[in-house]
Amino acid sequence: MSIDLSQFIPSFLEESFEGLELMESSLLTLEAGDNETIHSIFRAAHSIKGGAGTFGFNKVTEFTHLVETLLDEMRDGRREITQSDIEILLDSVDCMRILIETARDGEDCQDDKITITSDLLAKTLADEENTVSQENSQKTPQNNHEDTSVSEVVAQHQWHISFLPEHQLVQTGNDPLLLFNALSDFGVLSVQANTEHLPPLTDMHAEELYISWQLTLNSDCSKDDIIEVFEWVEDECELIVTEVELESKIEIVESPNDSNVSGNEISTFNINKDDLSTLASETELTEKFTEHHTLTTINDNKVEPVTVDKTTTKKTDVGSIRVGVDKVDSLINLVGELVITQSMLSELGNDFDASKVERLTSGLEQLLQNTKELQESVMRIRMLPISFAFNRFPRMIHDLSKKTGKSIELIIKGEQTELDKTVMEQIGDPLVHLVRNAADHGIETAAVRLANGKPEQGTITLNAYHQGGNIVIEINDDGGGIDRQAVLNKAIEKGIVEPNATLTDSQVFDLLFEPGFSTAKEVSDISGRGVGMDVVKRNIQSLGGRIQVESEQGKGSTFKVNLPLTLAILDGQLVRVGSQVYIIPLIAIVESLQVQQQSINRVSGDMILYRLREDNVPVLPIYELFNINANNTELSNSLLVVVEADGQKVGLMVDDLLAQQQVVIKSLKDNYQQVDGISGATILGDGSVSMILDIPGMINIALSRAQKNQKLLEKEIV
Numbered sequence: 001m002s003i004d005l006s007q008f009i010p011s012f013l014e015e016s017f018e019g020l021e022l023m024e025s026s027l028l029t030l031e032a033g034d035n036e037t038i039h040s041i042f043r044a045a046h047s048i049k050g051g052a053g054t055f056g057f058n059k060v061t062e063f064t065h066l067v068e069t070l071l072d073e074m075r076d077g078r079r080e081i082t083q084s085d086i087e088i089l090l091d092s093v094d095c096m097r098i099l100i101e102t103a104r105d106g107e108d109c110q111d112d113k114i115t116i117t118s119d120l121l122a123k124t125l126a127d128e129e130n131t132v133s134q135e136n137s138q139k140t141p142q143n144n145h146e147d148t149s150v151s152e153v154v155a156q157h158q159w160h161i162s163f164l165p166e167h168q169l170v171q172t173g174n175d176p177l178l179l180f181n182a183l184s185d186f187g188v189l190s191v192q193a194n195t196e197h198l199p200p201l202t203d204m205h206a207e208e209l210y211i212s213w214q215l216t217l218n219s220d221c222s223k224d225d226i227i228e229v230f231e232w233v234e235d236e237c238e239l240i241v242t243e244v245e246l247e248s249k250i251e252i253v254e255s256p257n258d259s260n261v262s263g264n265e266i267s268t269f270n271i272n273k274d275d276l277s278t279l280a281s282e283t284e285l286t287e288k289f290t291e292h293h294t295l296t297t298i299n300d301n302k303v304e305p306v307t308v309d310k311t312t313t314k315k316t317d318v319g320s321i322r323v324g325v326d327k328v329d330s331l332i333n334l335v336g337e338l339v340i341t342q343s344m345l346s347e348l349g350n351d352f353d354a355s356k357v358e359r360l361t362s363g364l365e366q367l368l369q370n371t372k373e374l375q376e377s378v379m380r381i382r383m384l385p386i387s388f389a390f391n392r393f394p395r396m397i398h399d400l401s402k403k404t405g406k407s408i409e410l411i412i413k414g415e416q417t418e419l420d421k422t423v424m425e426q427i428g429d430p431l432v433h434l435v436r437n438a439a440d441h442g443i444e445t446a447a448v449r450l451a452n453g454k455p456e457q458g459t460i461t462l463n464a465y466h467q468g469g470n471i472v473i474e475i476n477d478d479g480g481g482i483d484r485q486a487v488l489n490k491a492i493e494k495g496i497v498e499p500n501a502t503l504t505d506s507q508v509f510d511l512l513f514e515p516g517f518s519t520a521k522e523v524s525d526i527s528g529r530g531v532g533m534d535v536v537k538r539n540i541q542s543l544g545g546r547i548q549v550e551s552e553q554g555k556g557s558t559f560k561v562n563l564p565l566t567l568a569i570l571d572g573q574l575v576r577v578g579s580q581v582y583i584i585p586l587i588a589i590v591e592s593l594q595v596q597q598q599s600i601n602r603v604s605g606d607m608i609l610y611r612l613r614e615d616n617v618p619v620l621p622i623y624e625l626f627n628i629n630a631n632n633t634e635l636s637n638s639l640l641v642v643v644e645a646d647g648q649k650v651g652l653m654v655d656d657l658l659a660q661q662q663v664v665i666k667s668l669k670d671n672y673q674q675v676d677g678i679s680g681a682t683i684l685g686d687g688s689v690s691m692i693l694d695i696p697g698m699i700n701i702a703l704s705r706a707q708k709n710q711k712l713l714e715k716e717i718v
Contacts, residue, residue: 013104
């Protein structure tokens with residue numbers, strides 16, 4: 001029998017990527033003498049290396065071993081922490097991420113960066129220029145095991161550790177091997193395995209642990225250091241740590257291979273750090289014990305190499321979410337309330353009469369409340385702090401500062417603001433482009449800033465906050481701002497606007513999102529190639545959001561992204577056109593009004609405009625667009641719902657306004673086919689299907705119709 005370790009790979013990947021984020025963020029703030037930070041970075045790398053070894057990801061293990069060695073020298077005081085070494089470690093984090101991703105996908109990594117960084121790590125480790133002399137190092141000399149029979153270790157402390165794990169320890173993803181490996185970093189470790197509680201082979205369970213250990217550690221570490229190693233399993237084991245008095249010179253003799261100790265007694269042998277790092281798992285450690293004492297009853301636990309199916313890995317990776325226990329408890333409580341209400345309503349159904357109407361009404365109200373709370377609780381499970389999206393930017397600003405030669409500070413606010421996981425995954429790339437744009441185009445060089453009376457260091461601020469039922473993400477910089485006239489001139493040059501056009505600041509800044517539009521004088525590998533901002537806007541719109549630009553020349557710019565909290569539920573306004581009910585997203589509605597005859601104007605191209613204060617709003621009759629029968633085809637007797645998208649307004653002509661409510665969005669493309677002007681569908685309370693209007697799409701339809709009619713009119717005149 002063999003243990004299928006592949007079931008634990010998703011957990012390893014999730015924890016590894018979290019570890020890489022921790023390493024990266026910690027390296028960006030690492031300073032000389034910051035022992036706590038360097039320890040946390042080392043532990044993260046150490047955990048990734050150990051886990052990769054368990055699953056047979058050898059390239060990850062080999063590369064991370066170099067990283068771990070460099071970090072080990074830093075944390076022990078044998079190497080000074082320099083900025084150049086930090087840069088190498090940051091590049092190493094990138095390489096570790098690439099290696100883990102390719103291992104996950106079952107692919108062979110061919111990235112040249114891996115080779116270059118590996119060589120640089122090896123060269124750095126061989127360079128003794130930044131190493132601290134052994135006299136100044138507080139590190140206990142390690143036993144290099146060149147003489148495998150006897151070694152001498154000078155230590156001030158000897159610790160005896162009794163480790164009795166519970167049977168299910170390995171089922172929670174913990175591995176005694178990794179714990180022993182961590183202990184071996186402190187000094188010389190001697191391991192004793194107690195096999196007296198091994199059951200008969202027929203009674204063994206492959207995923208349970210039957211061995212306990214007695215360990216001896218010669219090290220200058222403290223008791224707290226040892227306890228910290230076991231902190232993740234403290235509730236799943238019995239741990240006793242005691243100090244043993246010893247003389248300054250200790251002889252550690254390795255047990256002979258021909259030991260005759262019986263399998264039911266405590267067996268002892270010495271194991272060094274290199275031995276530990278090559279063992280794949282706790283079960284392999286068990287094999288080493290049993291092989292040493294000719295015990296074969298554990299061999300059913302042998303771990304087979306993990307193989308990855310290249311054809312299915314990507315398809316079956318559906319992702320996961322870590323959910324707080326409080327959210328799960330809330331969900332369970334609500335389900336309980338729902339069951340109680342359902343039971344009450346079922347009982348009312350037995351021999352129902354008029355006297356029970358009041359109780360029925362009360363029960364239905366309670367059911368409605370329970371359902372609403374359950375819906376909200378389920379949605380909260382999908383909500384994650386936006387810090388998951390923001391965490392990449394400190395490293396990005398660090399790299400951009402080096403590349404551009406600018407001094408840039410990044411300030412992050414509202415990182416605990418929660419957003420739906422799906423929205424967060426899709427907003428990542430647009431945010432990356434906006435931040436890169438702020439660093440490249442927004443922040444000036446130090447010389448320019450000083451000449452303008454500004455601090456040498458520029459500032460980019462990321463902020464997230466809730467506003468109504470939406471989330472707002474702001475990317476602000478205190479740079480030179482947007483040159484309004486330069487943008488307008490470029491738009492005129494490209495024929496996007498007429499030379500005599502009068503545009504507001506908002507309309508001018510919206511020109512930045514036109515395809516291929518750029519005012520950059522020089523092309524760089526950061527931005528300025530004339531592509532990107534239109535894609536940013538399109539991606540944001542696909543999420544049902546919008547982007548606005550505010551800028552003041554000489555003081556800076558703010559890009560404001562407004563997004564729905566979730567893509568699964570929509571706050572909508574129900575409207576009726578004939579016998580059909582449509583849903584307009586509330587986020588797009590400017591106002592609703594009764595049409596006034598004196599405000600209606602017909603212009604060339606058979607386009608109807610409605611004068612709304614200072615704006616002339618194009619009118620789009622929904623009944624014409626979808627070819628349905630309406631109760632009223634005269635605009636003067638209709639209602640107008642004014643909506644806005646992309647800085648453009650349009651008035652939707654409807655027969656009646658109904659209720660506002662949250663609706664569950666169903667994909668029309670997945671269930672039928674894509675329809676212009678429709679973003680999805682939902683099922684109403686009466687069981688009927690209602691279409692959700694795509695406001696940007698409808699505005700494009702209205703503009704296209706007007707242009708087409710205008711061309712036909714011009715042709716008739718000619």
